[in-house]
Amino acid sequence: MAGTPDITNPYYDAYRLAGEQVSSTFEGRIVNIQEGYLIHPTHADGFVDKGDPVALFDGVGVALKSASSATEVIPVDTEGVWRLSVTNTGLNNFGTITVGQVLFIDPSGVVNDHWVGAYAIYGYALEPIDSVRTQIIAVKVHWQYPYWYYDPVQQ
Structure with a gap:
């Protein structure tokens, strides 16, 4: 019957309010991916390290553990604010990175401000970088549409 709430639905809540989070913290944002599928910064052993920014096709995140083989399954957090x-x-x-500016990850696993050669949109800067250099800053990591989705030339 239309308009009758389905109280058997696990998301049903008679007291729900707009803007409330439905999933518990971390639910759905952690994905498990084999190391061999991850794009990440280069290390001596060739494997991802805990805390590395990673890309997996159009998806992005931060590795939650280090790998010791290409077949090892790595939990990847696909959201959150991380120092990277x-x-x-x-x-x-702009010549600078400003707060709120979109950031990209390149095929070498480097997070930067330029879309040319980028593998995917990585997230957004929460701190500025005022000159050409590499710096550890807070980044809002966010898995979203591929950057080329917004480029009419690529469609």
């Missing part, structure tokens, strides 16, 4: 090494290339329209 970010490179200001100086090639964007």
Whole structure:
């Protein structure tokens, strides 16, 4: 019957309010991916390290553990605010990285400010970088549409 709430639905809540979180913290944001599928910064052993920014096709996140083989399954947090090494290339329209600016991850696992050669949109800067350099800053990591989705030339 239309308009009758389905109280058997696990998301049903008679007291719900707009803006409340339905999932518990971390629910759905952690994905488990084999190390061999991850793009990440280069290390001596060739495997991802805990805390590395990673990309998996169009998805992005932060590795929650280090790997010792390419077949090891790595939990990846796909959301949140993380302190990460970010490179200001100086090639964007502003020459600086400003708060709220979109950041990208490149095929080498480097998070930076320039979309050319980028693998995926990585997230947003929460701290500025005022000159061309690499610095550890707070980044809002966010898995979203691929950057080319917004580029009419690529469609």
